[in-house]
Amino acid sequence: MNEMVKVDRRDAKLALAHIYVAFIALGLGGLAGLLQTLVRSGKFELPANISYYTILTTHGVLLGLVLTTFFIIGFQFAAVSRTAGTFSDRVRFWGWVGFWLMTVGTAITAFFILIGQASVLYTFYAPLQAHPGFYLGLTLVVVGSWVSGFAIFAHYARWKKEHPKQVSPLLTFMAVANMILWLVCSLGVAATVLIQLLPWSLGLVDRVNVLVSRTLFWYFGHPLVYFWLLPAYMVWYAIVPKIIGGKIFSDSLARLSFILFLFFSIPVGFHHQLMEPGIDPFWKYVQVVLTFMVAIPSLMTAFAMFATFELYGRSKGATGLFGWLRKLPWGDARFFAPFVGMVFFIPAGAGGLVNASHQLDQVVHNTIWITGHFHLTLATTVVLTFFGAAYWLVPHLSGRVMTKAMNRLAIIQTIVWVIGMTFMSGSMHFEGLLGAPRRSAFSTYGNSPQALEWIPYQIAQAVGGTILFIGIILVLIIITNLAFFAPKGETEFPVAEVAEGAERTPLAMENWKLWIGITVALILIAYTIPFIDMIQNAPPGSKGYKLW
Amino acid sequence: MAKEKMKGKATGEDNLKGTLASVFLLGFFLIFTWVSVYYLFLERL
Numbered sequence: 001m002n003e004m005v006k007v008d009r010r011d012a013k014l015a016l017a018h019i020y021v022a023f024i025a026l027g028l029g030g031l032a033g034l035l036q037t038l039v040r041s042g043k044f045e046l047p048a049n050i051s052y053y054t055i056l057t058t059h060g061v062l063l064g065l066v067l068t069t070f071f072i073i074g075f076q077f078a079a080v081s082r083t084a085g086t087f088s089d090r091v092r093f094w095g096w097v098g099f100w101l102m103t104v105g106t107a108i109t110a111f112f113i114l115i116g117q118a119s120v121l122y123t124f125y126a127p128l129q130a131h132p133g134f135y136l137g138l139t140l141v142v143v144g145s146w147v148s149g150f151a152i153f154a155h156y157a158r159w160k161k162e163h164p165k166q167v168s169p170l171l172t173f174m175a176v177a178n179m180i181l182w183l184v185c186s187l188g189v190a191a192t193v194l195i196q197l198l199p200w201s202l203g204l205v206d207r208v209n210v211l212v213s214r215t216l217f218w219y220f221g222h223p224l225v226y227f228w229l230l231p232a233y234m235v236w237y238a239i240v241p242k243i244i245g246g247k248i249f250s251d252s253l254a255r256l257s258f259i260l261f262l263f264f265s266i267p268v269g270f271h272h273q274l275m276e277p278g279i280d281p282f283w284k285y286v287q288v289v290l291t292f293m294v295a296i297p298s299l300m301t302a303f304a305m306f307a308t309f310e311l312y313g314r315s316k317g318a319t320g321l322f323g324w325l326r327k328l329p330w331g332d333a334r335f336f337a338p339f340v341g342m343v344f345f346i347p348a349g350a351g352g353l354v355n356a357s358h359q360l361d362q363v364v365h366n367t368i369w370i371t372g373h374f375h376l377t378l379a380t381t382v383v384l385t386f387f388g389a390a391y392w393l394v395p396h397l398s399g400r401v402m403t404k405a406m407n408r409l410a411i412i413q414t415i416v417w418v419i420g421m422t423f424m425s426g427s428m429h430f431e432g433l434l435g436a437p438r439r440s441a442f443s444t445y446g447n448s449p450q451a452l453e454w455i456p457y458q459i460a461q462a463v464g465g466t467i468l469f470i471g472i473i474l475v476l477i478i479i480t481n482l483a484f485f486a487p488k489g490e491t492e493f494p495v496a497e498v499a500e501g502a503e504r505t506p507l508a509m510e511n512w513k514l515w516i517g518i519t520v521a522l523i524l525i526a527y528t529i530p531f532i533d534m535i536q537n538a539p540p541g542s543k544g545y546k547l548w
Numbered sequence: 549m550a551k552e553k554m555k556g557k558a559t560g561e562d563n564l565k566g567t568l569a570s571v572f573l574l575g576f577f578l579i580f581t582w583v584s585v586y587y588l589f590l591e592r593l
């Protein structure tokens with residue numbers, strides 16, 4: 001394919017709109033994060049009676065839900081338009097409908113959080129009860145994302161029709177897989193919000209089945225993390241090889257790993273409910289086994305990345321066991337930021353294996369270790385990869401080029417993030433092993449000796465959080481520059497080619513009916529019996545609580 | 549990779565020894581972390 005294939009300007013506008021919202025969410029959510037670490041250090045109190053939980057809900061919703069969903073959909077629109085051709089007017093129209101639904105929904109949700117009527121955290125567990133507007137806003141966000149998902153499916157279907165018997169472009173395939181994953185899993189959150197939480201918060205029903213709502217949430221919540229991660233894998237598999245000047249190690253391996261993620265990321269929600277009563281341990285065990293299956297595509301990805309880098313380094317004459325590392329383009333932020341993200345995925349994955357093991361989860365459950373864990377997975381691996389992608393995507397879409405100075409700032413930004421996160425997440429992990437709870441403001445718990453042990457770690461978190469906030473300011477400067485002020489010019493949208501001699505990708509890879517069939521079968525196996533059990537043996541249900 | 553190159557001693561560009569070493573190191577690190585927390589669990593039983 002030609003090197004300078006550009007995303008059509010009209011499609012670029014659509015993608016950019018999403019990316020703007022994502023970075024605004026990053027700024028506001030980051031500020032909330034800074035305040036949290038300061039409060040938890042014990043040296044600072046929120047002014048004007050603002051509740052810690054208002055801030056924490058803002059942080060979780062803006063960063064966990066809004067930043068991610070907007071960036072991902074914007075990035076995927078760009079990637080699909082780049083690799084499967086310019087959208088039809090209809091597809092683009094529906095893309096905008098999706099964008100506005102999500103944006104209006106975000107505004108409504110944010111409004112009710114900020115006026116203090118929805119301090120229920122981003123997981124909105126019942127029996128905490130928010131203002132109905134909070135649930136309504138979230139519903140619009142999800143419906144908007146579905147509209148955008150179908151826009152991508154429609155474009156893909158047209159490509160397949162126009163290219164019979166051809167394998168679709170890798171990035172388009174991956175975007176489709178990720179949107180199928182999203183669609184299947186978000187049905188769960190839609191069900192609990194529309195059938196349980198919204199009627200209950202409106203006062204139409206008095207009581208809610210808490211276990212069912214939490215189960216539906218985690219049916220959605222675990223695949224949610226793969227919805228965040230797979231776009232980062234798109235960058236690693238299909239874009240980073242081009243940036244370093246190498247090739248894709250194996251197209252089939254990349255597609256297979258995405259299909260395996262589709263299978264094994266949904267029927268595993270119980271690993272978030274291991275400590276919960278009311279679920280038979282046998283079914284927890286089944287879902288933990290399925291959870292550990294995710295190790296397969298994860299290790300496949302690690303292998304493919306190492307191999308891509310080593311093949312490239314050796315082609316440049318590297319010798320010795322690790323000499324190829326030295327040949328990588330360390331001065332290029334488009335490579336450096338995602339690479340650091342990959343490195344942080346190693347401790348992140350190790351922590352994940354601990355979390356998913358029933359007994360070990362008893363050590364870390366609901367401690368700040370968990371928060372440390374997902375600030376590695378999401379707030380470092382995924383986010384740094386997205387930053388790295390934005391460094392070429394934003395100027396590509398805005399018709400500008402990144403200057404040397406901005407590239408240097410982006411390298412510094414990455415290093416700042418590494419330092420801040422090592423402090424913050426590292427001390428969260430150790431503090432969690434000492435039993436410190438997550439989701440709590442500062443307290444010495446009546447000067448209990450155990451709680452006093454935690455304080456030094458909390459101060460380290462405030463130091464790390466402050467450094468991270470500087471990192472957020474830096475990335476916002478870079479993105480604003482790339483979107484509005486950088487010199488005009490053409491920036492490449494890098495898309496890697498497959499290594500010569502790699503096996504041809506079989507067409508059977510795109511047997512979506514089969515893949516969706518297997519996905520649904522696994523879900524039914526993992527959930528049907530325990531779910532019926534939850535409904536048949538349900539307690540009376542709970543009234544809503546508003547703890548503010 | 550082309551089939552004929554797979555045979556015999558890997559040399560030059562097709563040498564993936566570093567990758568092999570890397571995935572082993574990764575595996576050991578995963579096991580080490582898991583076992584450490586497992587000992588903490590046993591200690592607190």
Ligand code: HEM
Pocket residue numbers: 030031033034036037040056057059060063064067121122123371375378379383437438439440441464465466468469472
């Ligand atoms: C300046 C950077 C950041 C700082 C200082 C920060 C700090 C924190 C702290 C201290 C908590 C836990 C508080 C508690 O449990 O009481 C937290 C929770 C959380 N953070 Fe961050 N964070 C930052 C960036 C991010 C980013 C970039 C993301 C995601 C993309 C993120 C996602 C989350 C989520 C989802 C939670 C969970 C909220 C909850 O438990 O309800 N954070 N953050």
Ligand SMILES: [Cu+2]
Pocket residue numbers: 221222225271272
């Ligand atoms: Cu999970």
